[in-house]
Amino acid sequence: MDKILFDERNHKYILIGFAESKDEQGIPSNQYLIIHKKKSILIDPGGFGLFPILLSRLLKYTKLQNIKAIILSHQDPDVCGGLNIWLEMTEAEAYISRLWLRFLPHYDIKKVDRIIGTPDEGMDLHIDGKFHLKLIPAHFLHSPGQINVYDPVSKILFTGDIGAGMLPCSENSLFVEDFERYKGCIDGFHKRYMASNEALRKWISTVEKLEIDIIAPQHGYLYKGESINKLFEYLYQLKCGIDLL
Numbered sequence: 001m002d003k004i005l006f007d008e009r010n011h012k013y014i015l016i017g018f019a020e021s022k023d024e025q026g027i028p029s030n031q032y033l034i035i036h037k038k039k040s041i042l043i044d045p046g047g048f049g050l051f052p053i054l055l056s057r058l059l060k061y062t063k064l065q066n067i068k069a070i071i072l073s074h075q076d077p078d079v080c081g082g083l084n085i086w087l088e089m090t091e092a093e094a095y096i097s098r099l100w101l102r103f104l105p106h107y108d109i110k111k112v113d114r115i116i117g118t119p120d121e122g123m124d125l126h127i128d129g130k131f132h133l134k135l136i137p138a139h140f141l142h143s144p145g146q147i148n149v150y151d152p153v154s155k156i157l158f159t160g161d162i163g164a165g166m167l168p169c170s171e172n173s174l175f176v177e178d179f180e181r182y183k184g185c186i187d188g189f190h191k192r193y194m195a196s197n198e199a200l201r202k203w204i205s206t207v208e209k210l211e212i213d214i215i216a217p218q219h220g221y222l223y224k225g226e227s228i229n230k231l232f233e234y235l236y237q238l239k240c241g242i243d244l245l
């Protein structure tokens with residue numbers, strides 16, 4: 001399924017893959033495409049098997065040669081497994097935390113010179129004119145080097161695995177309708193995979209300063225309105241990872 005989440009003048013934010021995996025064994029994941037004027041940015045393109053379906057959807061909105069950047073929230077195969085083919089088919093540069101630079105060649109990537117390591121403190125990724133995306137650190141959530149992507153035009157915050165849920169679970173279609181019910185769908189994952197409450201609180205103190213209309217995770221339903229505040233409140237209190245060790 002693809003769905004336009006934001007569309008205004010020269011700027012689009014599109015969900016180009018929703019809870020899909022090539023086969024039943026893979027973790028269903030979400031992929032996103034931002035288009036500013038013609039320049040296009042792909043976020044967490046996912047495993048190799050997703051390439052054909054994502055490509056067919058992507059071509060409805062943009063061209064391969066317009067993809068200027070591929071942003072990888074962290075090192076996992078459900079994020080980077082198909083990176084080699086995206087680098088072969090485009091001229092894009094890929095961005096990932098500098099911690100993971102030397103691990104990526106193990107995904108059989110030949111074009112390693114086009115992978116850029118982002119600093120621990122995050123960075124502004126300049127796209128066009130005054131438009132830039134904010135790459136925001138979310139370290140230890142769950143990866144030691146995890147980055148979020150904030151788009152100041154659409155006010156959509158991509159959070160990678162933070163807020164991620166497994167589907168199907170609870171009665172939603174695209175957005176979380178009832179956070180209290182959905183909590184049961186994300187609780188086990190966050191308790192086991194997120195490093196600690198301290199890391200969560202550090203992250204909340206950074207992102208709560210942003211104006212956020214949508215939280216877009218790499219897995220599961222998206223959050224808007226009241227469910228964003230409820231997600232923050234839930235994570236602020238959550239004991240997880242080493243808190244439970």
Ligand SMILES: [Fe+2]
Pocket residue numbers: 074076142161
């Ligand atoms: Fe992950």
Ligand SMILES: [Fe+2]
Pocket residue numbers: 076078079160161218219
């Ligand atoms: Fe993931």
